[in-house]
Amino acid sequence: MDKNSLLLVVVLFFATANAQNSQSKERLWYKEPATKWMEALPVGNGRLGAMIFGQPINERIQLNEDSMWPGGPDWGDSKGTPEDLVYIRQLLKEGQYHKADEEIVTRFSNKGVVRSHQTMGDLYIDFSTKKVANYYRELDIETAVATTSYNSEGYNYTQEVFASAPHNVLIIRYTTTNPKGMDATLRMNRPKDEGFNTVQVSSPAPNQIQMKGMVTQNGGRLNSEAKPLDYGVKFDTRLVVKNNGGIVVSKDGILELKNVNEAVLLLVGSTSFYHGNNYESYNEQLLGQVQELSYNEMLSAHVADYQSLYKRVTLDLGGNEFNKIPTDERLKKIKDGGTDKALSALLFQYGRYLLISSSRPGTNPANLQGIWNEHIRAPWNADYHLNVNLQMNYWPAEVTNLSECHSPLFDYTDRLINRGRITAKDQYGIHRGAVIHHTSDIWAPAWMHAERAYWGAWIHGGGWLAQHYWEHYSYTNDIDFLKNRAWPAMKALAEFYLDWLIYDQDSKTWVSSPETSPENSYMAPDGTPAAVSHGAAMGHQIIGEVFNNTLKAASILKINDDFVQEVKSKLKKIHPGVVLGPDGRILEWTKPVEEPEKGHRHMSQLYALHPGISITQKTSAHFEAAKKTIDYRLQHGGAGTGWSRAWMINFNARLQDAVAAQTNIQKFLEISTADNLFDMHPPFQIDGNFGFTAGVAEMLMQSHEGFIRLLPALPESWDSGEVTGLKARGNIQVSIKWKEHTIERIELVSKEDTKATLVYKDRKKTISLSSNETIILNQYLKELTK
Template sequence: MLRPPLLLLLFLSLAAKAQQPLTLWYTNPAEKWTDALPLGNGRLGAMVFGGVGQERLQFNETTLWTGRPRPYARPGAAQQLPQLRQLLAQGKQAEAEALAAAHFMGLKDHEEGYEPLKAAWLQKVKAVGAPQALAATGWQLISIPTPNGWEAAGLDGLDGAVWFRTSFELPAAWAGKDLTLSLGRIRDQDLTYVNGQLIGSDEGISKKRRYRVPTAALKAGRNEVLIQVINYYDKGGLIGVKEQQPVFVAYPEGADPATGVALSPAWQYWVQDREPPLTPTFQASYQPFGDVLLDFAPANTPFSTRHYERRLDLQQAKVLTVYNLAGTAFTREFFASYPRNAIVGRLLANGKGLITFKARFGSPHQSRKTYRVDDHTLALAVQVRDGVLRGVSYLRVAARNGKVTVTDQQLQVEGADEVTLYLTAATNYESYQKTDADPEKRAAETMRGVSGQRFDKLLQEHLRDYQPQFNAYSLDLGHTPNEQLPTDERILKFSPTTDPALLALYQQYGRYLLIASSRPGGQPANLQGLWNESLTPSWGSKYTTNINLQMNYWPAEMLGLSACTAPLFGLIGEAAEAGKVTAKEHYNAGGWMLHHNTDLWRGTAPINASNHGIWVTGAAWLTQPVWEHYQFTQDKEFLRQHYPVMKQASQFFLDFLVRDARTGWLISTPSNSPEHGGLVAGPTMDHQIIRDLFKTTSAAAEVLGVDAELRQQLQEKARQLAPNQIGKHGQLQEWLEDKDDPQDTHRHVSHLWGVFPGTDIPWADQKTTQAARTSLTQRGDEGTGWSLAWKVNLWARLRDGNHALHILENLLSPAETGSGSERGGVYRNLFDAHPPFQIDGNFGGAAGMAEMLLQSHAGYLDVLPALPAAWPAGEVRGLRARGGFVVSLRWQAGKLTGLEIKSESGQPCEVRYGDKKLTLNTKAGKTYKLNGELQPL
């Protein structure tokens, strides 16, 4: 079959882009990871950079983590429970936190025997002083500060002892004066020298290093600063400080730091020792796998290209890069195939024999090797430093004409007409309890299933799998000229009125990301979905269960992606097994429970610190998606299968709750209002979640016709739980005590869980609803990305569409400011910024937009409950509602004009729009059409 000339393909693709709103596109290659475009099939993820001289695909496999199967719960921790409760009842929070820190937190990996190893290692590295460091060879340049750790400056995965050196010029007028050397914050420990004299040492990321430099240590002219930085785990380096006062300056003691002299920006570093003993860690971290690097010859710069464009087509889940170089038009296409568990690419040029490049693997793992598999395949093998998991990736090339050669280091293609690339990867992970799989065999088997297949055939197979899910939903909020701008320019110029289509694109991008990062057979979407480039990702890129994991799945049911929840339910089932041990060892309770984080190995014990790690309602919250899935699908067999996790979560609280001596209410203690206010007795959020858990477990039991006695017990206990309370500022109290600060703008709004995503504060309870509104107003309209997303949903549930849209506008603000700092918003590739990148804001924002258009949590379809004035006209098709309904609707001039409701399970359906109501006795499979007055058509 003859192919159309590539220039014609390029023209057609550019024309299609102008007509296709569901596209992210750019006129320059990605400069950094948050510019690159994501692909994923639920198991493999890749970030495509679109470079001209070099293409980079940074890729992940969803089961490559640190850690290993091991015990997480601390045996006998429950012995401390009575004393912890007593201390909290007596108002002795600090004492309770100290006791919990010492005897109640979960077990760390490598905890036993660590301190002697650490002491010996420290003695060894500190034996090297300034003279020996200065005499060392191999000093290299580095850019300082490194706000996100020295990993961001090319030292990814480095733990150990590293020396840094720079200098400053001493003004003659300062002769005889003592100075202050300001270095900001350092990870973790430093020994700082000036002209070879130790002038200060400290440890801890929160401590700002300002050291006195005695005049005796100074000399006229140039003064050398030498810093030994010792880092044990996670990120390291000189990270600066977030404050107005200058850092990396020297100034006379007592003087204004702004009058100081800056340290030379020509910093150098020397790695002294990169093998500290493995630091004890509570939980594991998600890891990158590697990079596929395509080096093109000659390696021209982007400035020599014409008509450059890269884009992500959401409807095809495909990344395309096109450009003209020296008169030749080049095209690259990549997609992630779920049916074949592979990433597939194609390289084209508009002439014969014009494709020449070298392909190689890179990886940040210290333990890695590449090797030739056969005359078309190169392999990468990696082993995580801290853990039992290893992985193998295969890269295979099929070239039409031309020459292919493979060595142990690279794969070379010369003079080909067309090239197809196939990438597979696998690990030895079997389950959270087993790691005895053969990654080489897995990668090879997967490659055999995809290699040799034509690109077009694989693409069509991919589209048949992907498009039925993605195309089940559509949203049109209107169109403006800004829609034709590149995506990064649209973000900079965004407002809801100038570019409403960017919001529609953002919601659809959230749906795309969920399909890409959560498919049956894979792991659930973690804090970064399944994309991660760092060995030390923020918060381990784990599953944070005090909101973030749950938020990842908020849009699934409403936006037609119910199938994407399968990995979540897999995690819940496994965590329920692991959580039984934690319930017993830490609380002497039955059932199962989970604290505020879990990982690949399903750790459920408290982690990090006692002031926020002891939070007991993670399992209870994770039963909500189970009940939601049943409500949306009416799948009784699914409910029957997963009812035990609801029942056992309820059983834990039947055993755990205690009666408060002061009020007589049942309360949750010890616990925490997530990451706010320390260890307490009776946080409001706990009681809201537990009430909902008891209600939904009772309802599920009734649906299934089981456990009548348990239902009665749960209903009785729910009535005895501490109720929502309104405080002295008119706010909904976050704690049992009335101690909220109306000036507090903390990112968590945990006590509003009963508004969203819970149902503990119904709209009909206007008094409590108003108190929740007051609390939300007091917390403000700013925040990290996921916090903004939660506020969108809350304002939607409070039926204030204009306020919800205002928060959405903040959520879509540029994350990267001109000063180089970051804030909550979006990066150039529309990834959510915590900052740094966290995917939950993308998912939460997508869900919030759906809540503005339709709500069904109260037992009826509430149509356009929070429509903002800036969306005067629009159409949405394929919204899902509880009861098994698929809803499409249209509006003009801010008023509903048409409504279609398809009943998938034949349930009764009450519809409300404003003050209008209609009840339909539906039949399964039938669609009901109504006008704007809710009159049948």
């Protein structure tokens, strides 16, 4: 058999296998190519990403890198003085709420140009193909490979794309059964920035394209006036072609493939953010290394690396017969009133896929769009919103057994804290600890950055992020992390709060002031909305949580100094974060007020329910009040965004309300899910994907009450199923199999000698676990023989 005949047999085999695999449960697949960005399929290695359109004639692969930002770390710093803080507090004391709204922005907000994460550009591949049949495209989230296949004039053509973390490269392979090979033209470009070219494209070698430039934001505005940013991260993107058969011709930054049987495209991208002035030489070195490897070597390494994370957790809810239907058609059936529990399981795993693909050790944390962004100026700048969105990105990290993917958030928060120490001292006159406000970007500014008080004058971004340090320890029992990473961060944020709180003579409590509730407002006495207040529920809940977790950490680390004693003292008299109003709902502010937006998307007063842990069945009055609070918001049109609906699923799970959880899952799929399963705010925000995944995990297993609760919110339609590999606090892996709504088998594996208490329905049992020993129990929590 000659070489071309052998290639024909191999490619035909894989094309047939791809078509058969469309029935596999963990893949997105379609009968048509993407015609717009929200239909394209994402791949990523944590830092480098791409959106695959799967166009058979004029293919577009949109490229991303996580450090593509304008500006730099040298931008200004805090604004305002301690005297300004005293003035704002006096305005609140006098009831001048609107004046406080105006003055807090005027005196404290550093209104710099809002910077945006940006696209790295596009790779275009134009084929000589004219007519296409048997079209098929998929994203296999079990292998993290995107495949497109079709037939043209009796011959098969296949495209495979993946982003390799081990080799830090995007890999694209084209194959055909046509004995004459295939012809294609390859070019790269990047959108203009307000009419300005942003890249230079050239061919440094006969089989290469180089696209390099500097990120700018010429559309920047400040106080409604033009203020262009003409500097930022420098970047270099290179593409090299390895061909089998035929030739590659280079001309003016364009590559032409002629009669090529197989082409492997290797694309690398590096920036000055990671590599300083050596970003171009880094690319040269990296290309030299990967060109020595075969496609199969790179694919094997990629799949092994990816599956070492992804395969830790499985979820089967049944209904897998729907996997025979294209993903977009399944969504349409749901929007038309149908149900598809297998799609819920797929969306759960898709969230894990996206986190692995957008957040790896050594990268930046996933932003509002993960790493996938086609814009020069993205919606909401694809930045880091710290009043729910960034935190929600990492809700599934621990419980779905992806602790390593959590690490970029800690690296970033450490940088925020360093900047926040300066902000606390200069802005508020607080000389210990750190404060972090509502929004930030890759350069980690911590100061107030707002044009309106209702969204920007919020000081608890750092306090909320402190929860993640404690949660990581709670799930991993990593004492080195607690001592060397978590404790310094938690202490810095607690120190700030100690000096921020003021004593309120009326309530005889420590109050956070000035305060806002994320992006919401209340009706001032004159009947118009105001934002700044003397205390608010979420702020007090977060401060109380920071103090509590800091004391827990101090106890474990055997620290009992003056700082610890001060935290204990103030915690005893901090204003309660959960206060019930006359109608039984939890107040969002310290006193009952009229709400201008009764169905607001944020549910800030329920932080203590989720992601906090202080509202549980044990606090029965608060538990019931949380239900009333949710009902009221939903009755007035709440949960209108994708991430808000995802948060609602987590609330429902914590309240053990399976019916409500299922209802909100259905609505998330009907209203907030695009054809490529991206969450729609709208437009696209990735936080909802991650929040959905976390919510499903919470429905199946919870461990925040000091014990492991099994199937706390199992929907009626999820009658039989199995989940494996979820992680409970205490570093215990939990697997559950159930049939007809009743557990058949529980499997526990601990990484160390410990005890665990299980709760299932009205049963409760404490068992001893030895390190790496598997314990199997039945529905009665009785141990079974293996």
